[in-house]
Amino acid sequence: MATLISHFYNEEYLLPWWLMHHVPLFDYGIMINRGSTDRSADIIRKLAPHWELRDSSVPDFHAVKVDKEVMDIEKGVSGWKIVLNITEFLVSRYGIQLFQVLDSLGGKMYSVRTITMVDPLGYYTDPIYAQPLVKQRYHGLFPADPQALYNGRFIHKYRSGGYTAGRHWTIKSYEVLLIPAFIMKFSFSPWNHAMIARKLQIGPTIPEDALKSNMGSHHLFNLHELETNYLALAAITEDMRRIPEFRSLRLR
Known part of the structure; x- marks a missing residue:
């Protein structure tokens, strides 16, 4: 059993790619609506009708409360589980066999390294829904140091992930996943009006008490x-097709 959990808030632009990518990989998904006013919920019902759709109990983007909510949800789920944002795509060379590979490794929790996707200036046209997004973009900041865990995501079989705020760290014992598997995080890709609007909408939803605690700033x-x-990032992004470990994902 493998379960994907995610909060979403007005994600109708990325959601079709994200769902088409992840629905075949996971047995089940739990999508938590944090007050969306766009078509996000309808897109989930259409592309993932067998997944669970529920409303969040956290109306604002408060990192500690949001992470507590997903950890409480994790406690009701068995098997492998991962919590991803809608910008984050789990990719590996193993496809649906990934979780069998994880079982064979013998660990209970792994940190999956993150590739920060950044479009070079003026290089791409807008992507299309007829093709997987992970096959339409190949520029980013590749994690050169295998132990560089910042922005990594955890995949695990614990009752809950034991995350600290932001879910980039945990109190649980884990290993770095060094097989060809990554999180492709579409932070600055596709760089267009829809993605810019997506980024600008987050700040106003952060409550004052979180900001006073330096969360979400x-x-x-x-x-x-x-x-x-x-x-600044576009000036240093690289064509990852030149990197053997990226090529080993066999996305192209």
């Missing part, structure tokens, strides 16, 4: 600041 920016961040 990295989501606070205006359009100019966001474009400046993008341009």
Whole structure:
């Protein structure tokens, strides 16, 4: 049994690709609606009709409360489980056999390394829904150091993940997953109006008490600041088709 859990908030642009990618990989999914006002819930009902759709008990983007909610949900799920944002795509060279591979490794929890996807300036046209998004983009910041865990995501068989705020760290024992498997995180890709609007909508949903505790402040920016961040990363993004470990995913 393998279960995918995710919060979503007005994600109708990325959701079709995200669902078409993950539904074949997981036995079950639990999608938590954090007050969406767009077509996100309808898209889930259409593309993942056998998955569970529920409303969040956390109306604002409070990292600690959101993570507690997913950990409580995890406690009712057996087998392998992972919590991903809608920007995060789990990819491996094993396809639906990934969880059998994880069983064979013998561990209970693994940190999956993250590739931060960043479009080079003026390189791509807008992607299309007729093709997997992971096959339409191949520029990003590849984790050169296998032990570099920042922004990694955990896949595990514990009762819950024991995450600290943001789910990039845990109090549980784990190993770094060094087989050809990654999280492709579409942070600055596709870089278009829809993705820019998606990023700008997050900051206003962060409650004051979270900001006072320095949680979520990295989501606070205006359009100019966001474009400046993008341009800085676009200057160093690389064509990952040149990297043997990326090629071993066999996405192309």
